[in-house]
Amino acid sequence: MDTLYKCYFVTVFFQLAYSQVFDTELLARSTVAKSRANNVNYRLPSSIIPLKYDITLEPNFNTDTFSGMSSIEINAVEEANTITLHAYQLTINESLIEVLDANGNSTKVTGVTESDIADQQFYIINLESALQPNQNYTLVFGGFTGILNNDLDGFYLAKYNDVNGNERKLAITQFEPTGARRAFPCFDEPHLKATFQLRLVRPINYTSEANTPLEISARIAEDKFLDEFQETLPMSSYLVAFIISDLNYTKKLHRQRILARPKEIEDGRADFPLDQANQVLRALENFTGIAFALPKMDEVAVPEGYFSAGAMENWGLVTYRELSLLYYNESTTETRLESITSIISHEYGHQWFGDLVSPLWWKYIWLNEGFATYFEFYITGVVHEDWEMMDQFVIRNVHSAMSSDQTLSTRIMNQDAGSPSEISSLFDVIAYNKAGAVIRTMETFLSTPVFKSGLNKYLTKKRYSAAQPSDLYSALQEAADEAGLNLNVSKIMTTWDSTPGVPLVTVTRNYDSGSVTFTQNRFIATNPNYTSDELWYIPITYSTKSKADFNDLTTDIWLTTATASENLGLSASDWLLVNKKQRGYYRVNYDESNWKLIIDYLNRDNFENIPITNRAQLIDDALTLARSGRVNYRTVFELLNYLSRETHYVPLYALFNNFDYLRRLVQHSTISQMFQDHFVTLLENVYNKLKVEESANDSHCDKRNRPNVINSICLLGSAACRNDTLTLLRRWRSTGTNLLPVTAEQQILCGALRNGFEDDWNFVYNQFLSSQDSTRRTRYIAALACSENPDLITRFLNQALNDGSPLAVYRARILTDVYSSGNVGLRTLLDYIKSNLTQIAEARISVSALLAAVANYLNTEEQIKELQDLKTAYPAYGTAIDNAISRVESNVRTANLYLPAIESFYIGSDSSSALITSGRPQAFICIAISFILAMLAL
Template identity: 35%
Template sequence: MLWETVTFAVVLLQILMTTSTLPSLEKTVSSDITASEIDYRLPTNVKPIHYKIILNPLIEEPDPSTFTGEEIITVKVIEETESITLHYNNITIHDVIITRASTETNLTVNHNYDTVTHFWVISLDTSAGEDAERTFKANEEYLILIQYSGHHQDDMYGFYRSSYKDTEGKTVWLATTQFEPGHARRAFPCFDEPAFKATFEISIQKKRNLHAISNMPIKNDENEHYYNFETTPVMPTYLIAFIVSEFKSLNKTENFHVWAREGAIEQAQYSVDVGPSLLNAIEDFLLDLKYPMPKMDEVAVPDFSAGAMENWGLTTYRERIILYDKDHATAATKQQIATVAAHEFAHQWFGDLVSPEWWNYLWLNEGFATYFESFATDMVETAWRLKEQFVVRDLQPALAADALLTSHPITQYVDSPNSIRSIFDTISYEKAGSVIRMMEHFLTTEVFKKGLRRYLESRKYSNANEEHLYDAMNKEFQATKPELYADVSNIMHTWTRQAGYPLVTVTSEGNQLTITQKRFLLMPSSTPEEDSALWTIPLTYTTQDGDFHNTSTKQWMKSSSLKIGRPTEENKWFIFNVQQTGFYRVNYDENNWSLLIRYLRSDNYEKISAVNRAQLLDDALNLARAGVLKYSTALELTTYLIKEEDYIPWYSALNDFTFLNLRLTGTDAYPLFKVKQLSCRLLYFIIFIIFSTALIISKKELIFSTYEIGCLKCVHSHHDLKFCHRNNAERKSTIAYSHNDSTYLSPNLQSVTYCTALRHGGKEEWNFLWNKYVSSNYATEQSLILTALGCTTDQALIDGYLTKSIEDRVNIRRQDAASVFSAVYSNPDGFQLAFNFLQANYDSVASSYGTGVSSIITGIAGRIATQEQLDEFRKFVENKELGAAAEAARRAVESAEQNLEWSKIHGSEIESWLKGEPTSTVPSTTPGEASSLSLSPAVCVTLFTSILYQILNTFKMK
């Protein structure tokens, strides 16, 4: 499942949980996640075999909020027991009958319910006489017949309801599902854990004008009263799905359809075109292991909590993540649609065909899905360079998230619903995908593919843990590459069973290199546990005279230090972690950093691969942030960027400058960090090379914008639109620009145009754009406008906008509410108002935003700039009952504390560098060395900062 909580926001660190030791998989938990005193796990003495479910949805027109259900569950008793325990939640049981299958005897039963665990315990009625059975017998099958009713809630979980307006303005209702991780129990009583797999036979009562779809095709029985679906393969409850709606479909093949509301179905064409190719690409990667289901339906759901969901044979999405119209969506949206589809399609094997034994192993689902969203899409959309994008979009953000003491292992013990939800995070997704990519490179791609096929074949229609994966890889490694063989399990445990990752430090002593490893932390810890943490590291390296194609392991590092021969002469550089295939950072001695800086400033800088240029930037700036490397060294490294013509290094640089921009705001150094005057020629040079190389938007769609320049120029086709902040008439015409067909403003330009206009406009401009949002039929355009509306500096408008996000369910859907908050707190004039609003309305915000409230708390904490703000934030966290967001809030406090400490430690050094004062022995910029434009380091950095937000928003891929 793709979880999305904040959209169109500047990329921030995701703050996470921790444990730093290498634990077993018992109830070993982090300091923040403790084993629950309540046992939430079902007994294993009974297992389900088959479910037959009959549903009557959307009852009570015109406000259809209820449904009824009839169900027969066939169960097998593994061990003799006095009771059978299963789940239900938020439904009402009207009748239950249990029949012993072998004798067709109805048994008299009692049942009780626990509202905390959602356990429904059915026991035999021993008061029925001496001849009454006292236990459910081992190896016997029983039929549990249940009649019940439930509610279609509007919180986007379980069997919930959604609605939209048709072309005539009439409200159209639909019923749909979201069951992961534990919400199938809200649709039907069940054994709602991933290990309790069974087959499902689903029937849905037909409704006037409504059509039903589910995981399997409809049977050819022409029943006039029910849609009867074919029986599913063995599968867990969380992957069951059914949708009852008036949706229409497009299809490219008989067995591949995309569904959406009638007014938007034409926007599904790209998804219809690319979907079958993505499925075929994954099949090819898995050595022709075919897609397991007889059909695939993709559905655009108007209200959807997750970004997308991998229901087997019926994947569901937010509208803006599957519907695409080139005239109303940014070019980046097209890439997002393809990669998200690839993510969900990968789950059809990883998670659906082979499911995790328990949520401890969520990463076996999400890590592989994250991996394939780039690497499968790259096989279809070959021009997007997604193998390289993976490093800057997934791996580097994972390194940032995992650099806090409060991180957690990839394989993390969880038990309660809150702890389960908490691990749907960067560690289980991006870090796991990055470690999987590292495994591919040390195994070789040939072994990796064979190992994946062996793993899936051996565990198909069953469950798995990480050892099943490692065993399959070991067998193929030994058989295919015996000369390279190293025990996969022992290697991978160091990456999956302990939090964090190593900093590899390489120093040169004559003809020898000394290499050490120690856990990298943004705020270093000196605890014995941190000092003793070790990883088995596949070291790769290349030299000034080498190349960046060979990513095979040169040396295994298992201890805290080792020595190897220097691979090149003393006056030539070397680089470790080729193509950043390893999940670790690298630091060098001053001499090697100096050699690298000089080389990057030369005309030969492109000899270093684009990915490794991005790695050098990201490593250096994060090492400086942690106090491991001088900021002056890291900032000197960035001065080469005035020559850079590749999107990949720029993405890393701009991500890292986001942190500097946030931290320096309000300090003495910040005025030096802002642009007072810049020529359009210079901006054109910088942005043109990024956009044209990135192949994301056309050369003609260029944005020139700074925070201090009084005029915004947007260039489109042969039209120049001049917009000056002081001219109200021109400001309004700028916003209206996209309404004029003759001078249409590309979606790639709308974000910065709208935001700049609103920043310097007032109520009239805001209302104009709000009305444009309300009337739009394009979810991608609506999402863009929601973000722009937060750019206003009018406090009354900001407060009113936040109020709309929790009260206006007609125009702002629950799934989009979090983007309103992020748009406001990302605005410097809105930060304190957003925080004040959160404190005053927390319960309403949490109820309205659902899981999105955690990201709001984290985002606000990331913008804390003073001790007074931190004290206020800490008081809020300590005194407010935050529910499921409590862990994220505590982690956010730690991050905010570290940010303020950073400012105290590094502010003066950065200010000195910006002023051009000597701060390091590394080479400073010399005339002609960095660029013919001869920019000083200070101007170079301020340039990056001034265009940071616009570029990140335009480049936003996820």
């Protein structure tokens, strides 16, 4: 199970861990639909449903185990001779199982069976006489025990060291999707809602928290208390949560508190998130029109290393990674600041979408995660109006969804799943990002007021219950009908939730008649000629030069067939731009003439008449379409020329998100220097606006833009950037005070060390040694890798491979940082591999993963020869080197295909074909990070 995709916040986590521009490539790996493993039935029989659980649990911190007892009120829907429920890794005392009818009469248990299918996790109780339909019974488990495991799943053990260095233990839960059965026997399916009455036994110096408020606390022994919590509302088992710990908490703000390590509370790390949580909850109540259902809300910052996801939306007791929630004044970047509010918005969105109304089955997990992703941006934008969150939604959610959803193997939104591992695999980019983007499309064609009204109806009707997409669509239909909209919501939305992939709308114009033809196809990145029968109901919106209105988002044309034409009466000089503000989940391509009209406008006229989201759309679509052979790179470079006028974060993000691919394509060619000089020129305007230090006039997006700009323009060789950053580093060196803006600290140091001297490098290295902050330490590591002095890089690599060095634990990251830092780093690493491949393997680095990752940066015949020589020198790694050679050969073909068009842009020759219509460009997926993940898997 890839726990990173469990109910949480994909983009934020990766942005915290790695640079922003990698995230869309990263997510691609999660989209492959898992095939059904076998024909095992993983669903419980429908004969019995739970009504109420009464559970008592006691952890034992000496033995790291727990014991418990429970009773479950059940209803027999049908006559049943057996009761089947879930239990996993529990030792249940069979002799203490009882089944009682409403009068207290016992039905004899003749035996129990534990499913011998490992991942079915069924516990079957066989009865002498059948339970009767429509009768209630009480199922009693008089005793069971389990392990406080180290898997960060179920009821598990966590630890931290207190300020005196003493180890402290705590017991905590993570149940989504199938962990509740590891804590107590239960009907562990999301639609089987019941109420939960929980009792926890805790040591005297600990506290306990659960979904509901503590009701009674009683001392039951010298050193123990029994805490009893209020009975919950009807809820799914995966949302039950509790914690027994000596964490401390903030004072209550309205009905909310944050629990964290006592030192973190004392230092005020929870104050900012608590304030944000308060605003977020209010904003969600306003949006949904439905008050938060519970009397209290606790948020837990789980000590680092003891939480597998980013956060989990347990009803009334949300858990987070400590680093995802707490605020560190001295090291919290603007990105992290935004992510704190965003992650709270995501988890609080679930309190309605997931907790109040739960999915009927995991197949519909997008009803949880899609809405939570939407709120992650939307509600953060309500709390911080100046953060431009719904514009950021386009670049950080829609574009990342599309980049993952453009393969043949991508799954549909309503993908079914059975086994626990299949269920876990559904927590992916489709459930989060794509569903979020499709929900935004739906909001747009319905209009926001109708959308809100429909959601209110849906939540009201399905509260304390479980829902499927048709429930959502019928509520939205009701709202649409009330507003007089002539739409069939279900018919439209079924094409989106049950069709795999992302549509490409191709726009071709007749410049004589003024008519326009729209054609839809599924967009497959590796096959420009892909055709199939898939059809979506696509809401086409468009704007033109003569009527540049991007604010009216009413659907202009519903494209429901493969192709449709309409006479828009456009003059031949008028551009046409489709998909206003990129609200629709689809890409757009144009005929060459229309591309030229748009490009001319961007380069000559008031380009700001086209909104930032559409400028980002044009960049992302053009670069993606070129990479897949559908648009000539020369056209794309002409479009990118307008960037000399661009300063806004949103369109530039679309460039930087695609830039690494472009740079790799060009970096070993004869036009490499021209390319670098050109992009330095294009980025000078924004660089001169932002510079390297923060200014009082900075917007939130300026602060987010600066690190990206510095990173790219310094890498490309800008003397101004390299000098400015080095000046700041030397100021730090001379004054002894670090005044670098924390949001761009890594990029500034990286830029500075490109041309810096050995003393500068040593200074940053010493900062790495002396820093206690893990986030800062990784920033300094990344900066050290930017040096363009091969001797320093070689020394860096030698140290990284030395087990006794403080750099040893960062080994995989350092190798990645070096080859991705630019040509010098790549060249130095290649030479290093030639001399040291055996030592690299002995340092427990996967040679095949390393070579596969490096190969993505290579695309010349000379480099193939180098790898062949490497194979001669190291025959033991022949297979790994052969695989790398195949990758480079593919890259050479890609370069041969696309470089002529780029060369023609720079050199002016006309040798390129107008449009490339064949070829399978190398996907270049996930390079740097897949390597790190491969390392970690060792």
